[in-house]
Amino acid sequence: MAETVNITVNGTQHSKEVEGRTLLVHFLRDTLGLTGTHVGCDTSSCGACTVHINGKAVKSCSMLAAQADGKSITTIEGMANGDELHPLQESFREKHGLQCGFCTPGMIMTAADLLNHNPNPSETDIREALEGNICRCTGYHNIVEAIKDAAEKMAVPA
Amino acid sequence: MLPNTVDYYRASSVSDALNVLKANPDAKILAGGHSLIPAMKLRLNSPSMVIDIANLSDLNYIKEEGGNIRIGAMTTHGQIAHSSLLAEKLPLFTETADVIGDVQVRNMGTIGGSIAHADPSADWPAALLAADASIVVTNGDETRSIPATDFFVGFFSTALEEGEIITEIQVPVPATGTKMTYQKFMQPASRFAIVGCAAMAKVENGVVADVKVAFTGVSDGPFRDGNVEAAISGKTTTAENIASAAAQAASDVNLNADHYADEDYRQHLARVYAKRALSAVCG
Amino acid sequence: MSNKYIGQSVKRVEDKRFITGEGRYTDDIVLPRMVHAYILRSPYAHARIKSIDTSEALAMKGVVAIYTGKDFENINGVPCGWQVNFKDGTTMREPKHPLLVLDKVKHAGDGVAMVVAETKEIAADAAEAINVKYEVLKAVTNPKEALAPGAPLVHDEYPDNIAFDWQIGNDKAEVDAAMDSAHHITKLDFTNNRVVPNAMEPRSYIGDYDTAYDRYTLYTSTQNPHLIRLLMCAFVLGIPEHKVRVVGPDVGGGFGSKIYHYTEEALVTWAAKQLRRPIKWTSDRSEAFLTDAHGRDHVSTAEMGFDKDGHIVGLRIKTYANLGAYLSTFASAVPTYLHGTLLQGVYTTPKIHLDMTCVFTHTTAVDAYRGAGRPEATYLLERLMDVSAHEMGIDPAELRFKNFIPPFDGVNQAGYQTQVALQYDSGNYHAVLERGLEMLGYADFKEKQAEARKNGKLLGVGFSTYIEACGIAPSAVVGSLGARAGLFESAQVRVQPTGKVNVYTGSHSHGQGHETSFAQVVADKLGIPLADVEIIHGDSDAVAFGMGTYGSRSLAVGGSAIVKSIEKVLEKGAKIAAHKLECSTDDLDFADGKWTVKGTDKSIGFGDVALTAYVPHVYPANLEPGLDFSSFYDPANFTYPFGCHIAVVEVDAETGKVTIKRFVAVDDVGNVINPMIVEGQIHGGLAQGIGQALLEGVIYDENGQLTTGTFMDYAMPRADDLPMFETDRKTTPCPHNPLGVKGAGEAGAIGSTPAVVNAVMNATWHLGVRDLEMPLTPQRVWRAMNHK
Numbered sequence A: 001m002a003e004t005v006n007i008t009v010n011g012t013q014h015s016k017e018v019e020g021r022t023l024l025v026h027f028l029r030d031t032l033g034l035t036g037t038h039v040g041c042d043t044s045s046c047g048a049c050t051v052h053i054n055g056k057a058v059k060s061c062s063m064l065a066a067q068a069d070g071k072s073i074t075t076i077e078g079m080a081n082g083d084e085l086h087p088l089q090e091s092f093r094e095k096h097g098l099q100c101g102f103c104t105p106g107m108i109m110t111a112a113d114l115l116n117h118n119p120n121p122s123e124t125d126i127r128e129a130l131e132g133n134i135c136r137c138t139g140y141h142n143i144v145e146a147i148k149d150a151a152e153k154m155a156v157p158a
Numbered sequence B: 001m002l003p004n005t006v007d008y009y010r011a012s013s014v015s016d017a018l019n020v021l022k023a024n025p026d027a028k029i030l031a032g033g034h035s036l037i038p039a040m041k042l043r044l045n046s047p048s049m050v051i052d053i054a055n056l057s058d059l060n061y062i063k064e065e066g067g068n069i070r071i072g073a074m075t076t077h078g079q080i081a082h083s084s085l086l087a088e089k090l091p092l093f094t095e096t097a098d099v100i101g102d103v104q105v106r107n108m109g110t111i112g113g114s115i116a117h118a119d120p121s122a123d124w125p126a127a128l129l130a131a132d133a134s135i136v137v138t139n140g141d142e143t144r145s146i147p148a149t150d151f152f153v154g155f156f157s158t159a160l161e162e163g164e165i166i167t168e169i170q171v172p173v174p175a176t177g178t179k180m181t182y183q184k185f186m187q188p189a190s191r192f193a194i195v196g197c198a199a200m201a202k203v204e205n206g207v208v209a210d211v212k213v214a215f216t217g218v219s220d221g222p223f224r225d226g227n228v229e230a231a232i233s234g235k236t237t238t239a240e241n242i243a244s245a246a247a248q249a250a251s252d253v254n255l256n257a258d259h260y261a262d263e264d265y266r267q268h269l270a271r272v273y274a275k276r277a278l279s280a281v282c283g
Numbered sequence C: 001m002s003n004k005y006i007g008q009s010v011k012r013v014e015d016k017r018f019i020t021g022e023g024r025y026t027d028d029i030v031l032p033r034m035v036h037a038y039i040l041r042s043p044y045a046h047a048r049i050k051s052i053d054t055s056e057a058l059a060m061k062g063v064v065a066i067y068t069g070k071d072f073e074n075i076n077g078v079p080c081g082w083q084v085n086f087k088d089g090t091t092m093r094e095p096k097h098p099l100l101v102l103d104k105v106k107h108a109g110d111g112v113a114m115v116v117a118e119t120k121e122i123a124a125d126a127a128e129a130i131n132v133k134y135e136v137l138k139a140v141t142n143p144k145e146a147l148a149p150g151a152p153l154v155h156d157e158y159p160d161n162i163a164f165d166w167q168i169g170n171d172k173a174e175v176d177a178a179m180d181s182a183h184h185i186t187k188l189d190f191t192n193n194r195v196v197p198n199a200m201e202p203r204s205y206i207g208d209y210d211t212a213y214d215r216y217t218l219y220t221s222t223q224n225p226h227l228i229r230l231l232m233c234a235f236v237l238g239i240p241e242h243k244v245r246v247v248g249p250d251v252g253g254g255f256g257s258k259i260y261h262y263t264e265e266a267l268v269t270w271a272a273k274q275l276r277r278p279i280k281w282t283s284d285r286s287e288a289f290l291t292d293a294h295g296r297d298h299v300s301t302a303e304m305g306f307d308k309d310g311h312i313v314g315l316r317i318k319t320y321a322n323l324g325a326y327l328s329t330f331a332s333a334v335p336t337y338l339h340g341t342l343l344q345g346v347y348t349t350p351k352i353h354l355d356m357t358c359v360f361t362h363t364t365a366v367d368a369y370r371g372a373g374r375p376e377a378t379y380l381l382e383r384l385m386d387v388s389a390h391e392m393g394i395d396p397a398e399l400r401f402k403n404f405i406p407p408f409d410g411v412n413q414a415g416y417q418t419q420v421a422l423q424y425d426s427g428n429y430h431a432v433l434e435r436g437l438e439m440l441g442y443a444d445f446k447e448k449q450a451e452a453r454k455n456g457k458l459l460g461v462g463f464s465t466y467i468e469a470c471g472i473a474p475s476a477v478v479g480s481l482g483a484r485a486g487l488f489e490s491a492q493v494r495v496q497p498t499g500k501v502n503v504y505t506g507s508h509s510h511g512q513g514h515e516t517s518f519a520q521v522v523a524d525k526l527g528i529p530l531a532d533v534e535i536i537h538g539d540s541d542a543v544a545f546g547m548g549t550y551g552s553r554s555l556a557v558g559g560s561a562i563v564k565s566i567e568k569v570l571e572k573g574a575k576i577a578a579h580k581l582e583c584s585t586d587d588l589d590f591a592d593g594k595w596t597v598k599g600t601d602k603s604i605g606f607g608d609v610a611l612t613a614y615v616p617h618v619y620p621a622n623l624e625p626g627l628d629f630s631s632f633y634d635p636a637n638f639t640y641p642f643g644c645h646i647a648v649v650e651v652d653a654e655t656g657k658v659t660i661k662r663f664v665a666v667d668d669v670g671n672v673i674n675p676m677i678v679e680g681q682i683h684g685g686l687a688q689g690i691g692q693a694l695l696e697g698v699i700y701d702e703n704g705q706l707t708t709g710t711f712m713d714y715a716m717p718r719a720d721d722l723p724m725f726e727t728d729r730k731t732t733p734c735p736h737n738p739l740g741v742k743g744a745g746e747a748g749a750i751g752s753t754p755a756v757v758n759a760v761m762n763a764t765w766h767l768g769v770r771d772l773e774m775p776l777t778p779q780r781v782w783r784a785m786n787h788k
């Protein structure tokens, strides 16, 4: 049975028909063409699909598009402000927090959730916050550095 | 894999959800979806309809009333982890919520969904047992309050009957001076509990009183460990007393086994974690 | 010439698209009229297919086609790329690996049918409606058990499950004699655990066929597009290579698993022509566990002999390598030429013999995984060194110093000839261990350890001094060893009229940052800004040819090819410059992007020369216009990076859980173009090597079912499993390539695994723990500590 969903994604309102079983991640990738949100597993384990719903990090592979009806979603594509990158995006680049880039959108979205709650996280806080995100390339060292760096950047009043 | 076809229904109220559930016995309640949807994706579970109750804000609250902490079934693990009321009155719950899954899971998964699902490795059941919680359920006509000890009846099974949903978890506010902890030994891949031990105790004049110890992960269902409780009750809080009480843990239960922990090792871990939990609450 | 970029941690140019979500991986690509494939796979490890009924599935709305093994009876399977012969000279056994199975499935996950449908959901639904009847047979998953008489046969035509046997090193009798003379022998039984590469991007392919031009396009998450094209065209589908374009767009990690030519690549390409529609197939993660080639899986008995002063006198090894059900592309090379040839390690061992038996089992194919053969060799050597040191009462660092090959630079001192065929290029093994010990603070550590032990804490340190062969490989050498391809690399440097430069490389980046480090080389060599260089890779229509990226070869081989082309550009540029400046080329110096007449300030810039090459109004006679050169570079030798890895661990005495407290890595990968990228490569390798030691390991049950088939069962390092890494580098340049680089992609995964295991043994030695099978799960460690 088709459902109509009204979802705001990165500030743009969409009204679309979806199947009841359509996962949010497929809605974003296939229906809206926002392919920055990735699928790395089928057991809700890897976090590559992480987006924000009403400001909170969630795994978009583990919910139906219909569940997001009426909600506001931010994906990696919505993190930069025009040409101005989000501090996390900047820091991931500066600290070499990515290699193949596949886990990166999910990492950045999860890190953004952390910094929303905890603007000054310790190394342990960061590592714990990344518990739901797997990176196979970086060994996490530079991801931790990048998030620390972004926290510092964000602490400086603009 | 992708889920089978399914109808999606968004409930407008608890009674609406119950009515639709009654009319569609194949339907499943959809709370945070973080047990149900992963199972649907692997086609281990293919309900004909899901009834989404996530938007029922009257099931989402944490409050203290009449000597009880009351938590709405749709309260997420994340909300519990960040609750200042619970941090003060029932830190066992914030501590437990904090080690469930990961940030993303905690932002979606609910306490009601977790206990309805009754995964033998889930964290909440141990905490609920140790806290003497009751689970409030309703089928629309009748509302019952089921003590946690009666609620969890075994492997993925509960006292919940067809057509019933969980609305609330109630916990008597622990007496002042009660200490509590949840200690978890994680399966390294799934990060569910291989052994989770929740404990509460009050030490009066150097003697352990009111002690409750509960396990998850160890057996086919969560359980209160009466042997440990009896062995430490009324004893002084010496390391020897704690160690010998902990050594009783998981003695007369069926032990789970998998490639991360066979029966022997799991029992050993239960004892280590009982010791750690008791040391934390009897300090 | 001054280097502005080489040696600097230039930020990566490719990052912009990845951090904004604009990376373009295969599954992100949508073609008009595209349909979706789903592959129905065998739930059994070993079974005969009695019948397949697709009628119900075919009738479902939205189903376009269903193919089964019958459709491929007369089409070849995917080939193995490396021929190894039995000891007696007969050719290895090479069973057909069909695109879809016709009669007998040989591992859980073997492809049985392909459904093509309008959406991936419909394809999955239809696959469920296919009715396959199986006769289930007994399966065998362990290589030694597969050799037992009466063991179930993987391929009915090979009555002993042996793919081939093989040996390397000195004459066996000489090695036996050396061992007989030994004062002390350490003997260990090893299992090198089977691991799953698990690149985060699951494999994904799109096949497309253009009727108008009779041309195929395959988009594939591969590490080597040209190699896939060659294998698929020439060996599998028999379609003309010049009518096929293979594109490897952004690829989300490989670690070896995306080198190989997989059945699904050929399936979507073939079916695209049948259906005249583009077809996409993307693997699920659980499907990846069953079908991506796995790594390692050796069972060995190894002995190391020492004289009374602690010098190694001999090394004798018997190994059974599990190759899985089919021979994957490089499967036969990994346990042999990438493993046996590294058994010299960094030591002066005078006599070495490896006896290898490679075995078929009812499991997923095993092939190269980060390090490929070299981690297995390093693991044997470094564990043996460690246990020997303990047994002989010599400090493990001391025992290594005693046995190191003395430093040699490959220029003033000759390369080191090993007992196992290779000649090392240059090395200074003392230096890395010395630096490692210094970073560790070994003396302090020993005090801390004693102190910790008093408080009931189990602290341990473990060393590993590794060497690897990278920059693969000289074509003539590998050809003589059975490779069915050359291992050169190609590069084209195309200077545009405005002096901007496009570089086309046959190397492929799937995380390594070629677009940056290659551009650094080009910009410096040409004296132009980095922004004026673009690196293009991964498209067989754009790039002349390529052997791709694996074996830490990109910079050493691909980078050297680029340097060759740049040299040609500069040579021709000098002719143009000389003409314009009215002098001889001998009178010119090239520096900082311009040619200057020696001793004068008369000069002409690179951009002017480029423009002149394309607007050749005033131009040397007999010189062609244009400034565009291609080269192929075939290396003279492998390169031999090495290093020292040190792990400090704490073992929870009650639970057996191991925590990495510190990890020190000192690597010598030759010259370094971009230290930031090299360090990142080391970090990633360390995580995988530590993962193999502590967390990762495939388990098959007695029926051949993969017990560890999802991320919920197969543990990999997460952020909170690892510490911050302490890294440093030493530099011994490679003497035989123009950049002096050796390669850094695999080092981390090679050195770290035994360092961790050695550290755990060091922490628990006094409790009687000598050796343990990886991964060192808490349960295993606890059992060993308690002798259970």
Ligand SMILES: Cc1cc2nc3c(=O)[nH]c(=O)nc-3n(C[C@H](O)[C@H](O)[C@H](O)COP(=O)(O)OP(=O)(O)OC[C@H]3O[C@@H](n4cnc5c(N)ncnc54)[C@H](O)[C@@H]3O)c2cc1C
Pocket (backbone or CB within 6 Å): A043, A044, A045, A062, B028, B029, B030, B031, B032, B033, B034, B035, B036, B037, B038, B073, B074, B099, B100, B101, B102, B105, B108, B109, B110, B111, B112, B113, B114, B115, B116, B117, B119, B121, B122, B123, B124, B160, B164, B165, B166, B167, B190, B191, B192, B193
């Ligand atoms: C990656 C991952 C890691 C996880 N790790 C952990 C962990 O470490 N520890 C842990 O304890 N859990 C873990 N979980 C499970 C998680 O806590 C789930 O959120 C929880 O088990 C189910 O809650 P839910 O709200 O998501 O329920 P749902 O998935 O929506 O529902 C689960 C079941 O309960 C039923 N149900 C839901 N709500 C009600 C209700 N109010 N009344 C009656 N029936 C109801 C549903 O019909 C369904 O059958 C993990 C999950 C994931 C995906």
Ligand code: FES
Pocket (backbone or CB within 6 Å): A038, A039, A040, A041, A042, A043, A044, A045, A046, A047, A048, A049, A050, A059, A060, A061, A062
């Ligand atoms: S794709 Fe969502 S957690 Fe892996």
Ligand code: FES
Pocket (backbone or CB within 6 Å): A097, A098, A099, A100, A101, A102, A103, A104, A134, A135, A136, A137, A138, C200, C252, C253, C511
């Ligand atoms: S950068 Fe490749 S998985 Fe993280």
